[in-house]
Amino acid sequence: MPGVFSKLRVPAGALVLAAALPLVVVPAARADVLIAELPGLPGYPTHRAAGVNDLGQVIGTAEGNGPIRAVHWTPGGAAADLGAGSPGAINQQGQVLISQSSTSGGYYVNRPRVWQAGQAVDVGPSGAGWVSAAAINGRGEVPMSYSSSPSGYHQTNAAVWRDGTHVALPVSGPHLFISAINDAGVVVGSKLPMFEGDRYAFRCAGTTCTRLAEVPGTDGYEVRGINEAGVVVGNRDDRVLRWEGDQVTVLSPGRVAYGSQVLNERGDAVGSAADANGVRRATLWPAGGKPVDLGVPGPSEAVAVNDLGDVVGWSGSSSPRAFLWRAGKVTWLGSLGGTRSRPVALNNRGVVVGESTDSANVVKAVKWTVPAAGPVR
Incomplete structure (x- = not known):
């Protein structure tokens, strides 16, 4: 859309960069998974990630001090305030x-x-x-x-x-x-x-x-x-x-499931299906194949799938735990020291984003980095 973005500028006062704040890295559930808290906007205790692209740019929200703010994080973790509102896609x-x-x-x-x-x-x-x-x-x-x-x-x-x-x-x-x-x-x-x-x-x-x-x-x-x-x-x-x-x-x-990554380019879809006891279970519907129970305890849901077939989701209703499913193997992604973690999106380069509670039970935006699975087919 050439020239479109010159029509309305975000006021300079609404742009806040947190480049000086490093990503807080803590141990994850697996040694080959890195988990990092994305730096927040000043004065906003709660942050949630909502999406990520293959460049590693992350979008989300800042909450708790007036209207909800839309946030953009660079691949290095610098946060920019995009103004009032909620981001839906990147x-x-x-x-x-x-x-x-x-x-x-x-x-x-x-x-x-x-x-x-x-x-x-x-x-x-x-x-x-x-x-x-x-x-x-x-x-x-x-x-x-x-x-x-x-x-x-x-x-x-x-x-x-x-x-x-x-x-x-x-x-x-x-x-x-x-x-x-x-x-x-x-x-x-x-x-x-x-x-x-x-x-x-x-x-x-x-x-x-x-x-x-x-x-x-x-x-x-x-x-x-x-x-x-x-x-x-x-x-x-x-x-x-x-x-x-x-x-x-x-x-x-x-x-x-509801979300922007519930269907990939191979035709795989993700969500949940009830088992024989009526418990909701994270499920993958591969293109041309039968539904696959991802093998995590219910209640659970798969929320996003990338073009490599990697799936992320959560398990547990009161204290959900984030997981990655890859080629039949489940990896628990870990939290920031709290009892809850929930992913929302992933890209094709091993980056998963979502939210996690910290040791003080405050919700923070989080980025997990896992080894890439290989080239997109």
Whole structure:
């Protein structure tokens, strides 16, 4: 998006660098795993990581002293304050999608913006009320659903921010939900009426939208992701679905997790499925294969998978523990001295990010570094 990022600059006072603060490295559960606390913003005790790209750039939040702040960490650990809001995604170019909620004229509004290298631009439609945007692709394109009324909350319209303008998508709500976009610009989402109505999943290429193949059920479709091959995964009625072309396959009972890395380029998907006792277990659905129980105690969930097939997730409800699953082997990632650790994302170069409590039971953003598995296939 040439020139887009010159439109709105983050005020100099809102940019705080923590370059002088080194990453705090502590022993992990395994000698070959390094765990480091990511430096926080001054005055904010709680930090959470939310994503990482293959450059090693990390995004997350700072909480506890006024509005939540979006944070960007360099590969070396320097923290930058990106302003109020929560980051939803980061692409391989370092562009960060941020959403900020506020009140205007007595109504709640939500606006997305894209940040890169100290500059940001509001990408929400003019005059829209609540704008929902959860994904950004490698070209900086952002799909979104929104209310056309400044005072509205129901998502009645959809568009893609592309090359500095909004391209309308021919789907109508209310209750649209846009889930993901791949680097070809193909968008997927669902229509989820609050009460009665037509519930379906859809795919949009350019300005043409088509309904995805349907399966019987009563709940709405939850579309979770799309890869570059156009494979789409999601859920309906506690069943995992995979769409390829105009065909849909019910993979098994279970649920694909929520997040930007639940589907990789090989077509593997992650989430959880109940065992014979009804306990939720971390599960991998490999492309073309049967579901794989990852072998960690329940309740547990797999939350992200990279293009090498490495999976991260958590086990335990009250005191979750972070794990990495690789080729059938589980590695416990450890914590910052507290009782809880939970990963949210990983890249293809051995970096896992998430959150952990420290010895004082304060939640901190954390980065685990594990040996890389090898080249991406």
